[in-house]
Amino acid sequence: MQNPKDPRVAVVTGGGTGVGAAVARALASNGWSTIICGRRLEILEEVAAGFDEPGLAARVDVSDPSDVDQLFSLAAKTFGRVDLLFNNAGIGAPPLPIEELSVDAWREVVDTNLTGSWLCARAAFAQMKRQLPAGGRIINNGSVSAQTPRPFSSPYTATKHAITGLTKALALEGRVHGITVGQIDIGNALTPLTAAMTEGVLQADGTIEVESTMDVEEVAKAVLMMAELPPEANVLTMTVMANGMPLVGRG
Numbered sequence: 001m002q003n004p005k006d007p008r009v010a011v012v013t014g015g016g017t018g019v020g021a022a023v024a025r026a027l028a029s030n031g032w033s034t035i036i037c038g039r040r041l042e043i044l045e046e047v048a049a050g051f052d053e054p055g056l057a058a059r060v061d062v063s064d065p066s067d068v069d070q071l072f073s074l075a076a077k078t079f080g081r082v083d084l085l086f087n088n089a090g091i092g093a094p095p096l097p098i099e100e101l102s103v104d105a106w107r108e109v110v111d112t113n114l115t116g117s118w119l120c121a122r123a124a125f126a127q128m129k130r131q132l133p134a135g136g137r138i139i140n141n142g143s144v145s146a147q148t149p150r151p152f153s154s155p156y157t158a159t160k161h162a163i164t165g166l167t168k169a170l171a172l173e174g175r176v177h178g179i180t181v182g183q184i185d186i187g188n189a190l191t192p193l194t195a196a197m198t199e200g201v202l203q204a205d206g207t208i209e210v211e212s213t214m215d216v217e218e219v220a221k222a223v224l225m226m227a228e229l230p231p232e233a234n235v236l237t238m239t240v241m242a243n244g245m246p247l248v249g250r251g
Contacts, residue, residue: 009079010034010227011071013062013120014089016043018191019141019219023086026220027227028053033079037062037071038089054079062089062116072123081131084227085124087117088141090159095152095202106155113159114166121170121181128179135178139226140167144187144239144247151202164237171236180234182226187241189216203246212244 010027014020015036028034028051037060038044044057058074060067075082090113093105121138128136142163149157164183171181188197190213200208222240229235241247 007080008032008083009075009081010084010086011075011082011120011124012036012086012088013060013116014038015057016040016047018193019186019189019216020086020088021047022216022220023088023223024048024055025050026217026224027084028055030224030228032084032227035071035075035078062120063111065119068116068119068123071120072127076127076131081136082124082127083136085120085136085138086141086223086227087120087138087163089113089116089120090141090143090156092153093155095150097152098154101155109155110159113156114162117163118166121166125170125174125177125179129177133178135231136180137227137229137231138170138174138179138181139223140181140183142167142183142185142237144185144241146183146185147239148247151204167236171234178231180229180231182235183237184219184223184226184235185237185239185241186219187239187247188213188245189219189240189242190214191216209246211246212242214240214242 010032012020012024015024016038024034024036033054035056036044037058041059048055048057060071093109140163143160145157146160146164167181167183174181197211197213200210203209226235
C-alpha cells in the first residue's frame with residue numbers, strides 16, 4: 001500500500017452515478033483528492049460535496065479531445081499531479097438487431113467507450129510522464145461484456161473487447177515510465193442503470209429471466225484495492241460479479 005500521507009490524486013470519469021460515484025466516494029474516504037467528470041454537472045457536484053478529501057466536479061465529454069485535455073490540466077493545476085485514472089465513462093445502444101441499429105448509434109458508443117477511454121489514457125500518460133515523481137496507474141472499466149456478450153449488444157460488446165486490447169497495450173507501453181495499467185470487468189452491480197435486472201432481462205435462449213445483482217460498494221472496494229497496490233504490483237484483469245449471474249456456463 002502507498003503511504004496514506006502521500007498526496008494522491010485520482011480522476012474518475014463517469015463519476016456522477018453508479019459505479020463511478022461509488023468508486024469516487026471510496027477513494028475520497030481513503031485519502032485521495034478526487035476529480036469526477038461527466039456530462040451532468042449538478043449531479044457531479046452533489047457527489048463531490050460529500051467527499052472526505054478535497055474534490056472537484058467538471059462537465060466533460062470524454063469523446064472530445066479538448067474537454068479531456070482541459071480536465072487533466074485542471075487536475076494538475078489544482079492538485080499538482082495525477083496518480084490514478086479510473087476510465088469508467090461508458091454508454092450502451094438500444095438492444096436491436098444489427099440491421100436495425102443506426103450507424104450514428106454505433107459511432108456514439110465507440111466514441112464514448114473506446115475513443116473516450118483512449119483520449120483519457122493519452123492525457124493521463126502525458127501528465128504522469130512529466131510530473132515528479134513520475135508515474136501513476138490507470139484502471140479501465142471493461143465490463144463482463146469484454147468476455148461474453150449479451151443479445152443485441154454489438155456496439156457495447158465490441159468496445160469492451162477493445163478495452164481489453166487497449167489495457168494490454170498500455171500496460172506494456174507504461175512499464176518503462178512507471179505507469180501501471182489494469183482492467184476491472186464488472187457484472188451486475190446494482191445501480192439505476194442495472195435495476196431492470198431485478199425484474200427480468202433477455203437471455204441468450206430468448207427467455208426473460210431475473211438476474212442476481214450485487215452491491216455496487218463491492219465494486220468500489222475492488223477498484224480501491226487495485227488503486228492502492230504498490231507501483232511494482234498490478235492486477236492486469238479482475239472480474240467482480242454477482243455470484244448468481246449467468247456469465248459462466250450455458251444459457
